[in-house]
Amino acid sequence: MSKEVLAVVEIMANEKGVEKEIIFDAIETALATATRRSYDDEIDARVEINRITGDYKTYRRWEVIEDDVYIEDKVGWYIRHMDAVDEKPGAEVGEYIEEEIESIDFGRIGAQTAKQVIIQKVREAERKKIVEVYEKRVGEILTGQVKRIDRGDVILDMGDNVDAIIPRSELVGRETFRMGDRVRGYLQTVEFRPRGPQLFMSRGCKEMLIELFKIEVPEISDELIDVMSAARDVGFRAKIAVRANDPRLDPIGACVGMRGGRVQAVTNELNGERIDIIMWDANDAQFVINAMAPAEVTSIMVDEDKHTMDLAVEDEQLSQAIGKNGQNIRLASELTGWELNVMTQSEMNEKHELESKGQIDIFVNSLDVDEEIAEVLVAEGFTTLEEVAYVPAGEMLEIDGFDEEIVTELKQRAKDALLTMAIAEEEKQALAEPAQDLIDLEGMNLDMAKKLASNGVITQEDLAELGTDEVLEILEIDEKEAAELILKARAPWFE
Structure with a gap:
């Protein structure tokens, strides 16, 4: 034997x-x-x-x-x-x-x-051997032959009895394929399934666009040019941001190619998708201005805290800046990572005046100063009481007409106003009563609910929006209990 x-x-x-x-x-x-x-x-x-x-x-x-x-x-x-x-x-x-x-x-x-x-x-x-081989190729563009079409999903024969699937949602626009067509796609994941390894590919992801440029533009694969970000409205339009690592190199020209040959090759592969090549800039405001092309931005207001930018354009360019169904502004926002709001110059001026008036009113009422001093503070870029209270005195002394006595008094009044507001908020929270849905939550008791309410967590929805660490700072429970409370509070989200 x-x-x-x-x-x-x-x-x-x-x-x-x-x-x-x-x-x-x-x-x-x-x-x-x-x-x-x-x-x-x-x-x-x-x-x-x-x-x-x-x-x-x-x-x-x-x-x-x-x-x-x-x-x-x-x-x-x-x-x-x-x-x-x-x-x-x-x-x-x-x-x-x-x-x-x-x-x-x-x-x-x-x-x-x-x-x-x-x-x-x-x-x-x-x-397992197939999975090991293809897991190393995740992130590459692969080519397969159309084996069949299943409810709009394209099944590709990759050879060696390996199939890949391009879901209908990952195709470009209304493109259609026939049996035997050779199709390229971006390999996203490889999953081990009972019937064999399954390769999932995409033609609609932004990584597909980036990888195509790497193939068509040797300077990108040679790392002379970096692709910084990309955004796509699949099948219609895309934006890609590039920068050169060599100052003598024109990254946009290199990506466009002789007579537009390189970018046209990518467009043809993506079923005619129009591609804007944008110059990346380390200055966020300039990058946004570049990303809004072909519309020209006349002025820009940046809100770092909210991570938003207000963009002003000429009246006749407003529709172009927004784009069809908001396409241009949406792609520019995705490309830059900023929330963008576009408006005409007159609308920008009106908004700026309203915001300035609001800030002036806050300073007049909270600092007990006349409107002239409040206007000076706003004109110098002060927008909150915190800034007045904690900006170095040296910076405020540079303002025309401000001496050491005025600066010291303004800073003290700002601190007093902030303290008064904080005390009022604490009193408000101390008197706050928890909502019934918070009290009735499984695992919750009245004492816990009151502690949460005193910290501004009034309703079940308020609790659902917290993280485990935030709950542990308020309640004396272990991490598992905190996580379970949050999950129960979030239950309505999944119903």
Whole structure:
């Protein structure tokens, strides 16, 4: 029997091109399965084959379980811990206790059983090998041949019995393919599934656009030009931001190519998608101005705290700046990472006046100063009481007409106003009562609800928006309890 085992291993390894160890494992599994069946599955078994001689031994084994665990099926597969330590001192739950039993003949296990197990093991090995190969290629553009169309999804034959899928949602616009067409796609993920590895590809992601430029523009693959960001309205228009690492190089010209050849090649691959190539700039405001092309921005207001920018354009360019269905402003926002609001210059001026008036009113009322001083502060860029209170005195002394006495008084009044506001907020929170939905939340009690309310968390929705760390700062509970409370508060989000 030992020679027969070694012969099977040798033949299968050579035919299937897999490691001998995988075949040995498959035969061990087949023998163990046959052994269990000979005992009507009333015992668990393990087979161990000597890799050199081909001899094998069979062991009956019991898994060590907790003393209070109830076993309904396969009772003979388990042993309670209190009995296990009698057989093997020091045995731990989860370990196995084994006893050698008589081995069945290799020839008697049934050729079909052995064949099925071996084929299954070999297929698993082949699939794992495919996954390992393609996992290294995630992030690349691959080419396959259309095998079939399934409910709009395109199934590609990648060769070597490997299929890839491009979901309908990841196609470009209304492009259609026929059987046998060669199609390129960006490999996003590789998943191991029971029927075999599944490659998921996309033609609609922005990474596809970037990788195509790397193929068409050698300067990008040579790292003379960097692609900084990209945004797509799939099938219609895209924007890509580039910069040169060599000041002598024109990154836009290099990406466009001679007579537009390079960018046209990318456009053709993406079913006619129009592409704007934008010059990246370290200055966010300038980058946004570049990204808004072809519209020309006349003025810009930046709000760092809200991470937004207000852009003003001439009246006749407003529709162009917004783009069809908001396409241009949406792509520019995605490309730059800023929330952008576009308006005419007159609207910008009106908005600026309203905001300035609001800031002036705050300074007049909170600092108890006349409107003239408040206007000076706003004109110098002060927008909040915090800025007046904590900006270095030296900077305020540079304002015309401000001496040390005025600056000291203004800063003190600002600090007093902030303190008064903080005390009022604390009093408001201290008097706050929790909403009924917060009190009724599973796992919540009235004391906990009041503590949350005193910290501004009034409703179930307020709690749902918190993170675990924020809850732990308010309530004296462990991290698991905090996480469970938040999940229960968020339950309506998923209904």
